[in-house]
Amino acid sequence: MISTSDVERAAARIAGRVRRTPVFADDGVWFKLEQLQHTGSFKARGAFNRIIAAGELSAAGVVAASGGNAGLAIAYAAREFGVAARVFVPATAPAVKVVKLRQLGAAVELVGDKYADAYDAAVKHAADSGALFCHAYDQPEICAGQGTAGLELLEQVEGLDTILVAVGGGGLLAGVAAAVEGRARVVGVEPHTAPTLHAALAAGEPVPVEVAGLAADSLGASRLGDIAFAVATRTNAGSVLVGDSAIAEARAVLWDRYRLAVEPGGATAFAALLGGAYRPAPGERVAVLLCGANTDPATLTSPTAAPPPARTAR
Template sequence: MTAIVTYEDVQAAAERIAGHTRPVAVARADTDVWFALEYLQHTGSFKARGAANFVAAHALAGTMPEAGVVIASGGNAGLAIAWAAARHGVPATVFTPATSPAVKVDRIRALGADTRLVGTEYDQALAASREHAAATGALLSHAYDHPLVAAGAGTLFEEIHRARPGLDTVLVACGGGGLFAGVAAAAHARGVRVVAVEPVGCPTLHAAIEAGEPVEVGVDSIAADALGARFVTPAALHWARECDASVLLVPDAAITAARRALWEERRIVVENAAAAGYAALHSGAYQPAPGERVCAVLCGANTDPADLVARA
């Protein structure tokens, strides 16, 4: 079983990556609603935090092999590892499905990573990355299922809390569960409620809670390139139980509408997965109580904005 990320892990990650990642900006969206603008992070998503923590921890411990690091990714985690590895002068190999958005694949290559397209789903790229690690001795990272990666992601909430210490609730998109687990570990320590938001077509955490364990789900969503995991991590399920977290499912139409509203009303461009948390608010799937102070995380912007601009 995957190790459960702890709040102490998040605190250690915050010290390790301080000065290497961008502190999140938190902007008021409405009277009691804020946006965490994490799409402004290095590489365009929160994944930079986990990658920075993973690579730095191994570099400091002397456990980074000459073959470097390898990862499978729908795009954002690959970008993050390529960026973090380059900062340490470490070789990086990224396996990504052939269906990954070109805007992400092109940026991974631009960062100097050996980029290989395999299959049509994340799990196929993951199998290829494991074979590569076994054959070359490269250090195998993971897009979300690793305590160093989840702890790095959790540093996002520490910064949100610093900016808005009176916050009641944070809404965060959930795919494989790395971001959710890290944020939940930190939020629970701060007494803040966590709401996980998933596409109807990728209900990993929702299905795990119902089954009592991580179970395989289908992958069918407009946000599948970032939220298209087939299993949620045991750590995410642990924290969902520990926090008694709410898990909301939103249809693709709500995600698309929220993404478009962010552009048309605020000139914010994010990818579909990053609009999922706000989709719960925008669609009414989550209705805050009177006076409840809520923050929706906008976690990534690695997208082609042409479909927004063309209709604006």
Template structure:
């Protein structure tokens, strides 16, 4: 696929200065797993949950808006919530009209944020796939530019800048745990690292899109449920990211909903970091023991989203 050849370490490096003034360089927190009731091990948490709009998604959103012209009709995006918030935020900052389609499962914390950024918000069906179809229909009618959440070159290049930033912050790591929905994040990061660190994909058991794709040898329709369905449950992973993941993602791990909820609670109780379910999924793999590092691994975990109103996880 010709487009996959465009998603390279060199192109990601070229994107970074384009979006640098529009995104935060998010911090790293070093923790001891003993504080979470697990065997002592130093782990670095990359807190992309503190990014503008509450997730990593603004990286791809700004790259889309800054790398290509925007028509008078503005931009359109379909999203479980985070991508929509990111596009709405970028559009607001750049003075561009935006229309955001979300499924009915999108939580109020995310739809409120989208509205606050001035976007036209449309509830487009029960699932992400429904919202995507509705957004595509309007884009064809109005001429607005569609910004895909994960299966678009500009999106993956933008998300790849997070891989570059992680390497700048943590050049010594050997392993990076990353949550997966449609795959734009892990695709961009894996394209940056090109196999130089072990990339571990983490997904909910009820939304195993990449796990099923790797088993099948291609993207395939998968279940789309669980507590992280608003951010980690597309119908299937993107074609662009799959070609990268097949070559550069070392392992796929599935976690249960109760693992994710426990990780949310542990992150809040121990570090006072509030995350949404999708944002805590990668840490859930480590906390639950679904992923057990070797003794000599130097592990980092990407905490990628914080769009939740919940603080007392009960």
């Protein structure tokens, strides 16, 4: 469980280590450009908080399991501190992310076809080597670090009502919901093909789900984190589902209209507005957190259809 004060402490801890990402407004919607964060996703925030909070590390450094973005963040933070990083990724991880991991100096281990396979291998390595294990989404320091994006957003947009965030394992949702508790509501958006939050809320606890689809490389956790579930239920976070076609459409619109290059997971929150899965009330002030940019630029647009007009927050 984490609270607003945990996020505030994380913000003080990582100050000067991460970027204060910009916000812009268009047609009644605010966009938080977290895809411009170090390593192309919000996850650098949690990575720095986890490593700094841990204090002195062993010679084995840090280890993580990741479909790509969490590993990139851990590798980047480890390089900044001059410590070793080992990242276990499923063999299905996008090549662009694997290449970048190696460029950042991480030792990369390809294990299995799913995040769960990489996770088991990373946990074993941590136990055997003494390396600091950095969870992709279900550690207090990781979640609190991610939540610093929510604190920034409250400072950047006055009177904000709702923040739409993509959900995989739920670290971003947990952090942002804790950060803005009592001041704004968070709505989690996830693919129909990877409904970890939706299934957990329906079952009353995190449960395993089958994962597939366009955004599975970054939203591919098969179970919502315990911290995310606790914070989501405490703060009454919302949950909506979107299809792969809506995600692809949102991604194309973000590129065609704004020249924002985001990965499918990064476009998922916007897909809820664009496709109507989330319909703001009149006057509701809504922000969309664009969370990741690690993608192949050649796949940004659809040659078969022009993007429809965006839905607005009016």
